[in-house]
Amino acid sequence: MINWFYLHLRAIGHALRRLVAQPLGTLLSALVVGIALSLPGGGYLLLDNVSSLVRGVSGTPEISVFLDTAAGAPDVAAIEERLKAEPALASYRFVPRDEGLRQLEAAGLGDVLGGLKANPLPDAFVIAPRGEDPAVFADLAERARGWPRVAHVQLDSAWVERLHALLGLGRSAVLILAGLLGFALVIVTFNTIRLQILTQRQEIAVSQLLGATDPFIRRPFYWFGGLQGALGGLVALGTVWLGVQALAQPVVRLAETYGAVFQLGGPDWRASLAIVAFAAFLGWLGAAISVRRHLAGA
Structure with missing residues (x-):
């Protein structure tokens, strides 16, 4: 040697x-x-x-999970528990229907919304997966669609792809x-x-x-x-x-x-x-x- x-x-x-x-x-x-x-x-x-x-x-890409309008506090808590246990999730935030309404009014839609008798918006969660792999986005969105009381999932990953x-x-x-x-x-x-x-x-x-x-x-x-x-x-x-x-x-x-x-x-x-x-x-x-x-x- x-x-x-x-x-x-x-x-x-x-x-x-x-x-x-x-x-x-x-x-x-x-x-x-x-x-x-x-x-x-x-x-x-x-x-x-x-x-x-x-x-x-462009900001961080996110997934919006909209709940059924009939969903109550127990349903929101159940969804939040699922999100806390989700390993592919980086962060999430809960957007109550009243907050969503205020955001639309701040965006200049107050006149349109003023003629409505009730708030038509559902509660929602805005979640951000870890990384920017489109496959992770698609997989997480697909699983979220199967959760109870979830009415619609909007995937904001087209620009990521x-x-x-x-x-x-x-x-x-x-x-x-x-x-x-x-x-x-x-x-x-x-x-x-x-x-x-x-x-x-x-x-x-x-x-x-x-x-x-x-x-x-x-x-x-x-x-x-x-x-x-x-x-x-x-x-x-x-x-x-x-x-x-x-x-x-x-x-x-x-x-x-x-x-x-x-x-x-x-x-x-x-x-x-x-x-x-x-x-x-x-x-x-x-x-x-x-x-x-x-x-x-x-």
């Missing part, structure tokens, strides 16, 4: 010396990887921020873009490692004559590709951060026009680690393919 760690540390040192020995080439490669990865990374981050902005502007469909389409497009750019970055690393192998052909031949094993020879190339990709991932994070800073104020002004308070957020540590790890994997993958393709003939 100690020997295994020593061999990898030696390979890392060799790869770092190669990177430092050609600063311009290392910088250009990191810029290519970073700028390419910043496109899908920034796009995915933008979708998450847009989702938060839309939720803030459209939002999920739009965001899902955007995320699919970002993933496709990430796949295409990732494939291109693998090709870039492939060619870089191929040139490394060609320039070290004689050194590799001497090492093989001295008894160096294939894993010993290949290991520095693997680390070279991985470290080069990780540097590109750091450049991608820096590019995304600069983009967030540049768009922060325009996004705040846009949110204010809708009466919302919103700030554009950057990637958290999990997203940052994922970007760097993904870039390092692409670099390692390109190096592995190139080594297996070209080192056999070195």
